[in-house]
Amino acid sequence: MTKVDxxxxxxxxxxxxxxxxxxxxxxxxxxxxxxxxxKSENSLADGRSQVTGFHLPGEIxxxxxxxxxxxxxxxxxxxxxxxxxxxxxxxENLSRQVPSLQAQFxxxxxxxxxxxxxxxxxxxxxxxxxxxANFLLNLSDRLxxxxxxxxxxNLKMSREDIGSYLGVQLETVSRLFSRFAxxxxxxxxxRNVKLIDIAALEKLAGRQSSNQSTIVCPPFNLSSEPGSM
Amino acid sequence: MTKVDxxxxxxxxxxxxxxxxxxxxxxxxxxxxxxxxxKSENSLADGRSQVTGFHLPGEIxxxxxxxxxxxxxxxxxxxxxxxxxxxxxxxENLSRQVPSLQAQFxxxxxxxxxxxxxxxxxxxxxxxxxxxANFLLNLSDRLxxxxxxxxxxNLKMSREDIGSYLGVQLETVSRLFSRFAxxxxxxxxxRNVKLIDIAALEKLAGRQSSNQSTIVCPPFNLSSEPGSM
DNA sequence: CGCTTTATTGAGAGATATCAATACTTGTGG
DNA sequence: CCACAAGTATTGATATCTCTCAATAAAGCG
Numbered sequence: 356m357t358k359v360d361x362x363x364x365x366x367x368x369x370x371x372x373x374x375x376x377x378x379x380x381x382x383x384x385x386x387x388x389x390x391x392x393x394k395s396e397n398s399l400a401d402g403r404s405q406v407t408g409f410h411l412p413g414e415i416x417x418x419x420x421x422x423x424x425x426x427x428x429x430x431x432x433x434x435x436x437x438x439x440x441x442x443x444x445x446x447e448n449l450s451r452q453v454p455s456l457q458a459q460f461x462x463x464x465x466x467x468x469x470x471x472x473x474x475x476x477x478x479x480x481x482x483x484x485x486x487x488a489n490f491l492l493n494l495s496d497r498l499x500x501x502x503x504x505x506x507x508x509n510l511k512m513s514r515e516d517i518g519s520y521l522g523v524q525l526e527t528v529s530r531l532f533s534r535f536a537x538x539x540x541x542x543x544x545x546r547n548v549k550l551i552d553i554a555a556l557e558k559l560a561g562r563q564s565s566n567q568s569t570i571v572c573p574p575f576n577l578s579s580e581p582g583s584m
Numbered sequence: 585m586t587k588v589d590x591x592x593x594x595x596x597x598x599x600x601x602x603x604x605x606x607x608x609x610x611x612x613x614x615x616x617x618x619x620x621x622x623k624s625e626n627s628l629a630d631g632r633s634q635v636t637g638f639h640l641p642g643e644i645x646x647x648x649x650x651x652x653x654x655x656x657x658x659x660x661x662x663x664x665x666x667x668x669x670x671x672x673x674x675x676e677n678l679s680r681q682v683p684s685l686q687a688q689f690x691x692x693x694x695x696x697x698x699x700x701x702x703x704x705x706x707x708x709x710x711x712x713x714x715x716x717a718n719f720l721l722n723l724s725d726r727l728x729x730x731x732x733x734x735x736x737x738n739l740k741m742s743r744e745d746i747g748s749y750l751g752v753q754l755e756t757v758s759r760l761f762s763r764f765a766x767x768x769x770x771x772x773x774x775r776n777v778k779l780i781d782i783a784a785l786e787k788l789a790g791r792q793s794s795n796q797s798t799i800v801c802p803p804f805n806l807s808s809e810p811g812s813m
Numbered sequence: 814c815g816c817t818t819t820a821t822t823g824a825g826a827g828a829t830a831t832c833a834a835t836a837c838t839t840g841t842g843g
Numbered sequence: 844c845c846a847c848a849a850g851t852a853t854t855g856a857t858a859t860c861t862c863t864c865a866a867t868a869a870a871g872c873g
Contacts, residue, residue: 397701401790405708407701419701421694428701447687451680458676464693465650471700472626472636472648472657478707479634479751483829514852522708524830529853545838545852561630712861743820753862758821774820774870814873821868830859837852843845 362449363387364440375416375430375438382420384440388412391436392511395419395428396519406520407474409433409512411497415441418467433511478522481561486521487531488559491541495550506553510546591678592616593669604645604659604667611649613669617641620665621740624648624657625748635749636703638662638741640726644670647696662740707751710790715750716760717788720770724779735782739775 366389369375375386378398390412398404407428410416420426421443450457477486499505510517514532518525535541540556542549550556595618598604604615607627619641627633636657639645649655650672679686706715728734739746743761747754764770769785771778779785 395701397705399705399709399790400792403705403709403790405705407704418694419698422691422698423695427698447683447690451683451686454676454680457680461676461693462651464690464697465647466652468693468696468700469648469651469656471697471704472624475636475700475703475707476626476628476632476634478704479748480628480632513850519708525852526831526854527829530829533853561628561632563629742818754820755822755863756861759861762821817870817872819868819870821866823864823866825863827862828860831857832855833857834855835853837850839848839850841846841848843847 362441362445364442364445366437366439368435368437369432371432371434373432375432376420376426377429378426380426382417382424382426382443384442385415385417385446386430386438386440387415389437389439391438392433393436393438394431394433394512394516394520396431397428404519405522406512406516409494409516409520412501415463418464433516483521483523483527484531484534485559485561486523487517487528487535488540488556489561490517490521491548491550492553492556492560492562495553505550507547507549510548591670591674593671593674595666595668597664597666598661600661600663600665602661604661605649605655606658607655609655611646611653611655611672613671614644614646614675615659615667615669616644618666618668620667621662622665622667623660623662623741623745623749625660626657633748634751635741635745638723638745638749641730644692647693662745712750712752712756713760713763714788714790715752716746716757716764717769717785718790719746719750720777720779721782721785721789721791724782734779736776736778739777 364384367375367386369391375393376382388410393410393416394406395408395410395416396404396406408416410430416430416438417426419428446456446460450460477489481489494508494510495505498508512520514525514528518528521528532541532543536543538555540550540552540559542551593613596604596615598620604622605611617639622639622645623635624637624639624645625633625635637645639659645659645667646655648657675685675689679689706718710718723737723739724734727737741749743754743757747757750757761770761772764785765772767784769779769781769788771780
Protein backbone atom coordinates (compact mmCIF):
# COMPACT_ATOMS: atom_id res chain seq x y z
CA MET A 356 0.00 0.00 0.00
CA THR A 357 2.94 2.34 0.53
CA LYS A 358 3.89 1.40 -3.00
CA VAL A 359 0.46 2.46 -4.14
CA ASP A 360 0.88 5.77 -2.37
CA UNK A 361 4.08 6.32 -4.31
CA UNK A 362 2.03 6.35 -7.47
CA UNK A 363 0.87 9.81 -6.59
CA UNK A 364 3.64 11.68 -8.35
CA UNK A 365 2.61 15.20 -7.65
CA UNK A 366 -0.30 17.38 -6.84
CA UNK A 367 -1.23 20.09 -9.25
CA UNK A 368 -3.44 23.08 -8.56
CA UNK A 369 -5.53 24.45 -11.38
CA UNK A 370 -7.57 27.63 -11.39
CA UNK A 371 -11.10 27.86 -12.67
CA UNK A 372 -11.04 27.72 -16.45
CA UNK A 373 -7.56 26.22 -16.77
CA UNK A 374 -6.88 23.01 -18.67
CA UNK A 375 -5.48 19.86 -17.06
CA UNK A 376 -4.77 18.54 -20.56
CA UNK A 377 -5.97 19.11 -24.09
CA UNK A 378 -7.18 16.99 -26.97
CA UNK A 379 -4.26 15.85 -29.14
CA UNK A 380 -1.65 16.39 -26.44
CA UNK A 381 0.67 13.47 -25.68
CA UNK A 382 -0.81 11.35 -22.92
CA UNK A 383 1.63 11.08 -20.03
CA UNK A 384 -0.50 10.57 -16.98
CA UNK A 385 -3.91 10.04 -15.45
CA UNK A 386 -5.26 12.57 -13.01
CA UNK A 387 -7.24 11.92 -9.87
CA UNK A 388 -9.39 14.80 -8.68
CA UNK A 389 -8.33 15.77 -5.14
CA UNK A 390 -10.77 18.62 -4.70
CA UNK A 391 -12.81 20.79 -7.02
CA UNK A 392 -14.74 19.91 -10.17
CA UNK A 393 -13.63 19.21 -13.74
CA LYS A 394 -15.39 18.81 -17.05
CA SER A 395 -14.28 16.75 -20.06
CA GLU A 396 -15.11 17.95 -23.53
CA ASN A 397 -14.65 16.34 -26.93
CA SER A 398 -14.49 18.20 -30.22
CA LEU A 399 -15.48 17.32 -33.74
CA ALA A 400 -13.28 18.16 -36.71
CA ASP A 401 -15.73 20.89 -37.75
CA GLY A 402 -15.46 22.67 -34.42
CA ARG A 403 -18.59 21.50 -32.66
CA SER A 404 -17.90 20.18 -29.22
CA GLN A 405 -19.68 18.55 -26.35
CA VAL A 406 -19.17 18.12 -22.64
CA THR A 407 -18.83 14.36 -22.09
CA GLY A 408 -18.42 14.36 -18.34
CA PHE A 409 -18.21 16.18 -15.02
CA HIS A 410 -15.72 14.92 -12.45
CA LEU A 411 -15.86 15.13 -8.67
CA PRO A 412 -13.16 14.41 -6.07
CA GLY A 413 -11.97 10.80 -6.18
CA GLU A 414 -12.70 10.37 -9.86
CA ILE A 415 -10.01 9.79 -12.47
CA UNK A 416 -9.63 11.51 -15.82
CA UNK A 417 -7.36 10.88 -18.77
CA UNK A 418 -8.37 7.25 -19.31
CA UNK A 419 -9.36 8.01 -22.89
CA UNK A 420 -5.74 8.77 -23.75
CA UNK A 421 -4.33 5.30 -23.08
CA UNK A 422 -5.52 3.84 -26.36
CA UNK A 423 -3.66 6.23 -28.60
CA UNK A 424 -1.01 7.82 -26.34
CA UNK A 425 -2.80 11.08 -26.95
CA UNK A 426 -5.65 12.62 -24.97
CA UNK A 427 -8.85 12.53 -27.00
CA UNK A 428 -10.59 15.14 -24.86
CA UNK A 429 -9.97 18.40 -23.03
CA UNK A 430 -10.08 18.49 -19.26
CA UNK A 431 -11.03 21.85 -17.75
CA UNK A 432 -11.41 23.00 -14.15
CA UNK A 433 -14.91 24.34 -13.38
CA UNK A 434 -13.60 25.86 -10.12
CA UNK A 435 -10.22 26.13 -8.44
CA UNK A 436 -9.20 22.51 -8.03
CA UNK A 437 -6.38 20.14 -7.25
CA UNK A 438 -5.49 16.95 -9.07
CA UNK A 439 -2.93 14.19 -8.51
CA UNK A 440 -0.82 12.99 -11.38
CA UNK A 441 -0.59 9.23 -11.84
CA UNK A 442 1.95 8.13 -14.43
CA UNK A 443 0.53 5.32 -16.50
CA UNK A 444 3.73 3.28 -16.80
CA UNK A 445 4.21 3.32 -13.05
CA UNK A 446 0.63 2.33 -12.49
CA GLU A 447 1.06 -0.52 -14.98
CA ASN A 448 4.32 -1.66 -13.38
CA LEU A 449 2.81 -1.68 -9.95
CA SER A 450 -0.40 -3.34 -11.03
CA ARG A 451 1.65 -6.27 -12.35
CA GLN A 452 2.87 -6.78 -8.80
CA VAL A 453 -0.32 -5.99 -6.91
CA PRO A 454 -3.28 -7.96 -8.31
CA SER A 455 -5.80 -6.01 -6.28
CA LEU A 456 -4.56 -2.79 -7.86
CA GLN A 457 -4.74 -4.36 -11.29
CA ALA A 458 -8.29 -5.50 -10.67
CA GLN A 459 -9.29 -2.10 -9.34
CA PHE A 460 -7.82 -0.32 -12.35
CA UNK A 461 -9.74 -2.60 -14.69
CA UNK A 462 -12.93 -1.95 -12.78
CA UNK A 463 -12.41 1.78 -13.13
CA UNK A 464 -11.89 1.49 -16.87
CA UNK A 465 -14.87 -0.79 -17.24
CA UNK A 466 -17.18 1.46 -15.25
CA UNK A 467 -16.23 4.32 -17.47
CA UNK A 468 -17.42 2.24 -20.41
CA UNK A 469 -20.70 1.33 -18.70
CA UNK A 470 -21.35 4.91 -17.71
CA UNK A 471 -20.76 5.98 -21.27
CA UNK A 472 -23.42 3.50 -22.36
CA UNK A 473 -25.84 4.83 -19.77
CA UNK A 474 -25.25 8.33 -21.02
CA UNK A 475 -25.79 7.19 -24.61
CA UNK A 476 -29.05 5.63 -23.54
CA UNK A 477 -30.10 8.97 -22.05
CA UNK A 478 -29.22 10.94 -25.18
CA UNK A 479 -30.70 8.37 -27.50
CA UNK A 480 -33.99 7.55 -25.82
CA UNK A 481 -34.92 10.24 -23.29
CA UNK A 482 -36.64 13.57 -23.74
CA UNK A 483 -34.95 16.68 -22.47
CA UNK A 484 -36.81 16.81 -19.15
CA UNK A 485 -36.01 13.18 -18.47
CA UNK A 486 -32.35 13.76 -19.16
CA UNK A 487 -32.25 16.74 -16.84
CA ALA A 488 -33.97 14.87 -14.02
CA ASN A 489 -31.50 12.06 -14.52
CA PHE A 490 -28.61 14.50 -14.41
CA LEU A 491 -29.78 16.07 -11.15
CA LEU A 492 -30.29 12.70 -9.47
CA ASN A 493 -26.93 11.40 -10.66
CA LEU A 494 -25.19 14.47 -9.31
CA SER A 495 -27.11 14.20 -6.06
CA ASP A 496 -26.07 10.56 -5.63
CA ARG A 497 -22.44 11.29 -6.25
CA LEU A 498 -22.38 14.25 -3.88
CA UNK A 499 -24.06 12.14 -1.20
CA UNK A 500 -21.35 9.48 -1.63
CA UNK A 501 -18.82 12.16 -0.76
CA UNK A 502 -20.66 13.24 2.35
CA UNK A 503 -22.44 16.26 0.89
CA UNK A 504 -26.14 16.86 1.01
CA UNK A 505 -28.07 14.86 -1.55
CA UNK A 506 -30.88 17.39 -1.65
CA UNK A 507 -29.14 20.76 -1.82
CA UNK A 508 -26.02 21.67 -3.73
CA ASN A 509 -24.40 24.29 -5.92
CA LEU A 510 -23.84 23.58 -9.56
CA LYS A 511 -20.27 24.32 -10.65
CA MET A 512 -21.18 24.24 -14.33
CA SER A 513 -23.07 26.74 -16.48
CA ARG A 514 -26.39 26.12 -18.20
CA GLU A 515 -24.41 25.87 -21.39
CA ASP A 516 -22.23 23.08 -19.96
CA ILE A 517 -25.30 21.21 -18.74
CA GLY A 518 -27.02 21.62 -22.09
CA SER A 519 -23.95 20.43 -23.95
CA TYR A 520 -23.66 17.42 -21.67
CA LEU A 521 -27.33 16.56 -22.19
CA GLY A 522 -27.40 17.25 -25.91
CA VAL A 523 -29.81 20.20 -25.72
CA GLN A 524 -29.51 23.98 -25.95
CA LEU A 525 -28.84 26.07 -22.88
CA GLU A 526 -32.21 27.80 -23.27
CA THR A 527 -33.91 24.43 -22.98
CA VAL A 528 -32.06 23.73 -19.73
CA SER A 529 -33.13 27.10 -18.37
CA ARG A 530 -36.76 26.56 -19.35
CA LEU A 531 -36.80 23.10 -17.83
CA PHE A 532 -35.36 24.33 -14.55
CA SER A 533 -38.14 26.92 -14.47
CA ARG A 534 -40.72 24.27 -15.24
CA PHE A 535 -39.36 21.92 -12.57
CA ALA A 536 -39.51 24.78 -10.08
CA UNK A 537 -43.10 25.67 -11.08
CA UNK A 538 -44.27 22.13 -10.46
CA UNK A 539 -42.54 22.13 -7.09
CA UNK A 540 -40.06 19.38 -7.84
CA UNK A 541 -37.05 21.60 -7.19
CA UNK A 542 -36.08 25.07 -6.05
CA UNK A 543 -33.53 26.89 -8.17
CA UNK A 544 -31.74 30.11 -7.34
CA UNK A 545 -29.20 30.52 -10.09
CA ARG A 546 -26.76 27.69 -9.47
CA ASN A 547 -28.13 26.69 -6.10
CA VAL A 548 -30.39 23.65 -6.38
CA LYS A 549 -32.74 22.10 -3.84
CA LEU A 550 -34.38 18.83 -4.73
CA ILE A 551 -37.87 18.87 -3.18
CA ASP A 552 -39.79 15.98 -4.69
CA ILE A 553 -37.16 13.36 -5.37
CA ALA A 554 -39.75 10.67 -6.07
CA ALA A 555 -41.18 12.76 -8.91
CA LEU A 556 -37.71 13.31 -10.32
CA GLU A 557 -36.99 9.60 -10.15
CA LYS A 558 -40.20 8.85 -11.96
CA LEU A 559 -39.28 11.33 -14.68
CA ALA A 560 -35.80 9.87 -14.96
CA GLY A 561 -37.22 6.41 -15.44
CA ARG A 562 -35.79 5.07 -12.22
CA GLN A 563 -38.19 2.53 -10.81
CA SER A 564 -38.51 3.67 -7.20
CA SER A 565 -37.36 1.16 -4.55
CA ASN A 566 -35.23 -0.63 -7.09
CA GLN A 567 -31.48 -0.57 -7.11
CA SER A 568 -30.52 -0.59 -10.75
CA THR A 569 -27.37 1.36 -9.95
CA ILE A 570 -24.51 -0.81 -8.90
CA VAL A 571 -22.53 0.48 -5.96
CA CYS A 572 -19.09 -0.83 -5.16
CA PRO A 573 -16.93 -0.55 -2.05
CA PRO A 574 -14.51 2.34 -1.96
CA PHE A 575 -10.81 1.81 -2.53
CA ASN A 576 -7.58 3.75 -2.32
CA LEU A 577 -7.26 4.47 -6.02
CA SER A 578 -10.91 5.15 -6.21
CA SER A 579 -13.30 6.43 -8.81
CA GLU A 580 -16.84 6.00 -7.62
CA PRO A 581 -19.49 4.72 -9.97
CA GLY A 582 -21.70 7.13 -11.79
CA SER A 583 -19.11 9.62 -12.97
CA MET A 584 -20.77 11.64 -15.68
CA MET B 585 2.66 -16.03 -27.36
CA THR B 586 1.66 -19.64 -26.94
CA LYS B 587 0.54 -18.57 -23.50
CA VAL B 588 -1.59 -15.90 -25.09
CA ASP B 589 -3.14 -18.46 -27.38
CA UNK B 590 -4.10 -20.51 -24.36
CA UNK B 591 -6.34 -17.67 -23.30
CA UNK B 592 -8.77 -18.72 -25.95
CA UNK B 593 -10.77 -21.09 -23.81
CA UNK B 594 -13.32 -22.18 -26.28
CA UNK B 595 -15.10 -21.19 -29.41
CA UNK B 596 -18.81 -20.78 -29.29
CA UNK B 597 -21.18 -20.66 -32.24
CA UNK B 598 -24.29 -18.58 -31.97
CA UNK B 599 -27.18 -18.44 -34.36
CA UNK B 600 -28.76 -15.25 -35.61
CA UNK B 601 -30.84 -13.74 -32.81
CA UNK B 602 -29.20 -15.68 -29.99
CA UNK B 603 -27.63 -13.98 -26.98
CA UNK B 604 -23.95 -14.26 -26.08
CA UNK B 605 -24.80 -12.84 -22.66
CA UNK B 606 -27.52 -10.78 -21.05
CA UNK B 607 -27.74 -7.71 -18.86
CA UNK B 608 -27.58 -8.65 -15.18
CA UNK B 609 -25.94 -12.01 -15.79
CA UNK B 610 -22.76 -12.82 -13.86
CA UNK B 611 -19.75 -11.70 -15.85
CA UNK B 612 -17.42 -14.62 -16.40
CA UNK B 613 -15.64 -13.88 -19.63
CA UNK B 614 -14.95 -11.54 -22.49
CA UNK B 615 -15.78 -12.59 -26.01
CA UNK B 616 -13.81 -11.93 -29.15
CA UNK B 617 -15.78 -12.05 -32.38
CA UNK B 618 -14.29 -14.71 -34.65
CA UNK B 619 -16.75 -14.29 -37.50
CA UNK B 620 -20.19 -12.78 -37.88
CA UNK B 621 -21.67 -9.60 -36.41
CA UNK B 622 -22.98 -8.77 -32.94
CA LYS B 623 -24.92 -5.90 -31.42
CA SER B 624 -24.83 -4.65 -27.84
CA GLU B 625 -27.95 -3.21 -26.30
CA ASN B 626 -28.56 -1.51 -22.97
CA SER B 627 -31.92 -1.22 -21.26
CA LEU B 628 -33.43 1.34 -18.97
CA ALA B 629 -35.42 0.35 -15.88
CA ASP B 630 -38.63 1.42 -17.63
CA GLY B 631 -38.07 -0.92 -20.55
CA ARG B 632 -36.69 1.44 -23.17
CA SER B 633 -33.52 0.16 -24.72
CA GLN B 634 -30.90 1.22 -27.18
CA VAL B 635 -28.30 -0.41 -29.35
CA THR B 636 -24.95 0.85 -28.08
CA GLY B 637 -22.67 -0.91 -30.54
CA PHE B 638 -22.15 -3.21 -33.49
CA HIS B 639 -19.22 -5.60 -33.39
CA LEU B 640 -17.22 -7.07 -36.26
CA PRO B 641 -14.64 -9.88 -36.25
CA GLY B 642 -11.62 -9.11 -34.08
CA GLU B 643 -13.58 -6.89 -31.71
CA ILE B 644 -14.13 -7.74 -28.06
CA UNK B 645 -17.36 -7.54 -26.12
CA UNK B 646 -18.16 -7.89 -22.45
CA UNK B 647 -15.78 -5.19 -21.23
CA UNK B 648 -18.64 -3.36 -19.55
CA UNK B 649 -19.09 -6.25 -17.13
CA UNK B 650 -15.69 -6.03 -15.44
CA UNK B 651 -16.64 -3.12 -13.19
CA UNK B 652 -19.50 -4.84 -11.45
CA UNK B 653 -18.96 -8.56 -12.16
CA UNK B 654 -22.23 -8.42 -14.03
CA UNK B 655 -22.83 -7.66 -17.70
CA UNK B 656 -24.53 -4.30 -18.06
CA UNK B 657 -25.67 -4.96 -21.65
CA UNK B 658 -27.07 -7.69 -23.85
CA UNK B 659 -24.98 -9.10 -26.65
CA UNK B 660 -26.93 -10.50 -29.59
CA UNK B 661 -25.82 -12.13 -32.83
CA UNK B 662 -27.08 -10.30 -35.94
CA UNK B 663 -26.16 -13.30 -38.09
CA UNK B 664 -24.78 -16.77 -37.44
CA UNK B 665 -21.49 -16.05 -35.73
CA UNK B 666 -18.63 -17.49 -33.72
CA UNK B 667 -17.00 -15.99 -30.66
CA UNK B 668 -14.02 -16.95 -28.50
CA UNK B 669 -14.35 -16.95 -24.74
CA UNK B 670 -11.59 -15.20 -22.82
CA UNK B 671 -11.76 -15.72 -19.08
CA UNK B 672 -11.01 -12.47 -17.32
CA UNK B 673 -8.99 -13.93 -14.46
CA UNK B 674 -6.74 -15.80 -16.87
CA UNK B 675 -6.27 -12.70 -18.95
CA GLU B 676 -5.38 -10.75 -15.82
CA ASN B 677 -2.96 -13.42 -14.64
CA LEU B 678 -1.21 -13.57 -17.95
CA SER B 679 -1.12 -9.81 -18.39
CA ARG B 680 0.82 -9.55 -15.13
CA GLN B 681 3.50 -11.68 -16.76
CA VAL B 682 3.38 -10.24 -20.26
CA PRO B 683 3.60 -6.44 -20.21
CA SER B 684 2.77 -6.12 -23.90
CA LEU B 685 -0.46 -8.01 -23.31
CA GLN B 686 -1.24 -5.79 -20.34
CA ALA B 687 -0.65 -2.67 -22.41
CA GLN B 688 -2.76 -3.99 -25.26
CA PHE B 689 -5.64 -4.82 -22.94
CA UNK B 690 -5.53 -1.32 -21.49
CA UNK B 691 -5.53 0.18 -24.97
CA UNK B 692 -8.60 -1.84 -25.86
CA UNK B 693 -10.44 -0.67 -22.77
CA UNK B 694 -9.39 2.92 -23.35
CA UNK B 695 -10.44 2.92 -26.99
CA UNK B 696 -13.82 1.67 -25.97
CA UNK B 697 -14.08 4.75 -23.76
CA UNK B 698 -12.98 7.12 -26.53
CA UNK B 699 -15.36 5.57 -29.01
CA UNK B 700 -18.16 5.99 -26.53
CA UNK B 701 -17.33 9.69 -26.33
CA UNK B 702 -17.32 9.98 -30.12
CA UNK B 703 -20.72 8.36 -30.22
CA UNK B 704 -21.99 10.72 -27.52
CA UNK B 705 -20.74 13.62 -29.59
CA UNK B 706 -22.71 12.32 -32.55
CA UNK B 707 -25.94 11.90 -30.57
CA UNK B 708 -25.52 15.19 -28.77
CA UNK B 709 -24.49 17.53 -31.55
CA UNK B 710 -25.35 16.03 -34.96
CA UNK B 711 -28.56 16.02 -36.91
CA UNK B 712 -29.98 12.70 -38.06
CA UNK B 713 -28.48 12.85 -41.56
CA UNK B 714 -25.06 13.65 -40.17
CA UNK B 715 -25.26 10.74 -37.77
CA UNK B 716 -26.25 8.37 -40.54
CA ALA B 717 -23.44 9.53 -42.83
CA ASN B 718 -21.05 9.09 -39.94
CA PHE B 719 -22.38 5.60 -39.31
CA LEU B 720 -21.94 4.53 -42.93
CA LEU B 721 -18.39 5.87 -43.10
CA ASN B 722 -17.43 4.26 -39.80
CA LEU B 723 -18.77 0.91 -40.95
CA SER B 724 -17.00 1.31 -44.28
CA ASP B 725 -13.68 2.03 -42.57
CA ARG B 726 -13.96 -0.97 -40.31
CA LEU B 727 -14.93 -3.31 -43.11
CA UNK B 728 -12.00 -2.04 -45.18
CA UNK B 729 -9.64 -2.78 -42.25
CA UNK B 730 -10.79 -6.38 -42.47
CA UNK B 731 -10.20 -6.63 -46.18
CA UNK B 732 -13.75 -6.08 -47.34
CA UNK B 733 -14.84 -3.45 -49.82
CA UNK B 734 -15.10 0.01 -48.32
CA UNK B 735 -17.67 1.10 -50.89
CA UNK B 736 -20.11 -1.80 -51.06
CA UNK B 737 -21.38 -3.96 -48.24
CA ASN B 738 -24.43 -5.63 -46.77
CA LEU B 739 -25.88 -4.34 -43.56
CA LYS B 740 -26.44 -7.07 -41.00
CA MET B 741 -28.69 -4.90 -38.87
CA SER B 742 -32.27 -3.73 -39.41
CA ARG B 743 -33.39 -0.13 -39.86
CA GLU B 744 -34.68 -0.35 -36.32
CA ASP B 745 -31.24 -1.34 -35.00
CA ILE B 746 -29.61 1.51 -36.92
CA GLY B 747 -32.19 3.98 -35.68
CA SER B 748 -31.76 2.82 -32.11
CA TYR B 749 -28.01 3.12 -32.38
CA LEU B 750 -28.30 6.63 -33.81
CA GLY B 751 -31.03 7.80 -31.47
CA VAL B 752 -33.69 8.26 -34.16
CA GLN B 753 -36.77 6.34 -35.30
CA LEU B 754 -36.50 3.64 -37.91
CA GLU B 755 -38.71 5.66 -40.27
CA THR B 756 -36.20 8.46 -40.13
CA VAL B 757 -33.43 6.07 -41.12
CA SER B 758 -35.48 4.81 -44.04
CA ARG B 759 -36.29 8.34 -45.23
CA LEU B 760 -32.67 9.39 -44.98
CA PHE B 761 -31.48 6.39 -46.97
CA SER B 762 -33.98 7.36 -49.65
CA ARG B 763 -32.80 10.96 -49.54
CA PHE B 764 -29.14 9.94 -49.74
CA ALA B 765 -29.99 7.77 -52.73
CA UNK B 766 -31.92 10.58 -54.46
CA UNK B 767 -28.97 12.92 -54.19
CA UNK B 768 -26.70 10.23 -55.59
CA UNK B 769 -24.50 9.86 -52.53
CA UNK B 770 -25.34 6.18 -52.13
CA UNK B 771 -27.25 3.35 -53.74
CA UNK B 772 -29.45 1.29 -51.48
CA UNK B 773 -31.20 -1.96 -52.27
CA UNK B 774 -32.66 -3.08 -48.96
CA ARG B 775 -29.61 -3.96 -46.92
CA ASN B 776 -27.11 -3.71 -49.72
CA VAL B 777 -25.28 -0.38 -49.64
CA LYS B 778 -23.01 1.21 -52.23
CA LEU B 779 -21.24 4.39 -51.26
CA ILE B 780 -20.99 6.54 -54.39
CA ASP B 781 -19.95 10.02 -53.30
CA ILE B 782 -17.79 9.42 -50.26
CA ALA B 783 -16.54 13.01 -50.21
CA ALA B 784 -20.10 14.26 -49.83
CA LEU B 785 -20.74 11.79 -47.03
CA GLU B 786 -17.56 12.90 -45.28
CA LYS B 787 -18.61 16.50 -45.55
CA LEU B 788 -21.99 15.65 -44.04
CA ALA B 789 -20.36 13.67 -41.26
CA GLY B 790 -18.19 16.63 -40.35
CA ARG B 791 -14.98 14.89 -41.32
CA GLN B 792 -12.67 17.46 -42.78
CA SER B 793 -11.53 15.74 -45.98
CA SER B 794 -7.81 14.98 -46.27
CA ASN B 795 -7.43 15.12 -42.54
CA GLN B 796 -6.86 12.08 -40.39
CA SER B 797 -8.62 12.82 -37.16
CA THR B 798 -9.18 9.13 -36.57
CA ILE B 799 -6.30 7.48 -34.82
CA VAL B 800 -5.27 4.15 -36.28
CA CYS B 801 -3.14 1.70 -34.35
CA PRO B 802 -1.23 -1.38 -35.47
CA PRO B 803 -3.04 -4.68 -35.19
CA PHE B 804 -2.23 -7.20 -32.48
CA ASN B 805 -3.05 -10.76 -31.58
CA LEU B 806 -5.70 -9.89 -29.03
CA SER B 807 -7.02 -7.21 -31.25
CA SER B 808 -9.98 -4.90 -31.26
CA GLU B 809 -9.61 -2.39 -34.02
CA PRO B 810 -10.39 1.25 -33.44
CA GLY B 811 -13.77 2.56 -34.30
CA SER B 812 -15.93 -0.22 -32.95
CA MET B 813 -19.43 1.19 -32.73
C1' DC C 814 -47.15 -19.84 -51.74
C1' DG C 815 -49.05 -17.53 -48.01
C1' DC C 816 -47.67 -15.44 -43.57
C1' DT C 817 -44.74 -12.72 -40.85
C1' DT C 818 -41.34 -9.50 -40.58
C1' DT C 819 -39.12 -5.61 -42.43
C1' DA C 820 -38.99 -1.41 -45.14
C1' DT C 821 -41.01 2.61 -47.53
C1' DT C 822 -43.72 6.70 -47.80
C1' DG C 823 -47.24 10.27 -46.46
C1' DA C 824 -49.64 13.64 -43.41
C1' DG C 825 -49.94 15.88 -39.25
C1' DA C 826 -48.32 16.76 -34.37
C1' DG C 827 -44.96 17.82 -31.04
C1' DA C 828 -40.56 18.74 -29.04
C1' DT C 829 -36.66 21.41 -29.23
C1' DA C 830 -33.85 24.86 -31.78
C1' DT C 831 -33.16 29.45 -33.19
C1' DC C 832 -33.33 34.30 -32.87
C1' DA C 833 -34.00 38.10 -29.95
C1' DA C 834 -34.75 41.01 -26.00
C1' DT C 835 -34.17 41.60 -21.18
C1' DA C 836 -32.45 40.75 -16.51
C1' DC C 837 -29.34 39.20 -13.33
C1' DT C 838 -24.28 38.21 -11.50
C1' DT C 839 -19.73 38.65 -11.04
C1' DG C 840 -15.47 40.60 -11.36
C1' DT C 841 -12.60 44.66 -12.10
C1' DG C 842 -10.73 49.10 -12.06
C1' DG C 843 -11.31 53.77 -10.94
C1' DC D 844 -16.91 51.00 -2.50
C1' DC D 845 -19.28 51.86 -6.44
C1' DA D 846 -20.07 51.58 -11.35
C1' DC D 847 -19.46 49.50 -15.47
C1' DA D 848 -18.52 45.71 -18.49
C1' DA D 849 -18.61 41.02 -19.58
C1' DG D 850 -20.46 36.93 -18.91
C1' DT D 851 -24.54 34.21 -17.62
C1' DA D 852 -29.46 33.24 -17.21
C1' DT D 853 -34.38 33.90 -18.24
C1' DT D 854 -38.25 34.24 -21.23
C1' DG D 855 -40.93 34.85 -25.59
C1' DA D 856 -42.12 34.05 -30.58
C1' DT D 857 -41.34 31.46 -34.46
C1' DA D 858 -39.07 27.88 -37.29
C1' DT D 859 -37.50 23.28 -38.02
C1' DC D 860 -36.57 18.75 -37.37
C1' DT D 861 -38.01 14.46 -36.08
C1' DC D 862 -41.75 11.67 -34.19
C1' DT D 863 -46.11 9.46 -34.42
C1' DC D 864 -49.75 7.21 -36.63
C1' DA D 865 -51.12 4.94 -40.67
C1' DA D 866 -51.22 2.61 -45.01
C1' DT D 867 -48.79 0.10 -48.41
C1' DA D 868 -45.08 -2.59 -50.40
C1' DA D 869 -41.38 -5.71 -50.44
C1' DA D 870 -38.63 -9.54 -48.62
C1' DG D 871 -37.63 -13.59 -45.94
C1' DC D 872 -39.22 -17.83 -43.98
C1' DG D 873 -41.51 -22.03 -43.16
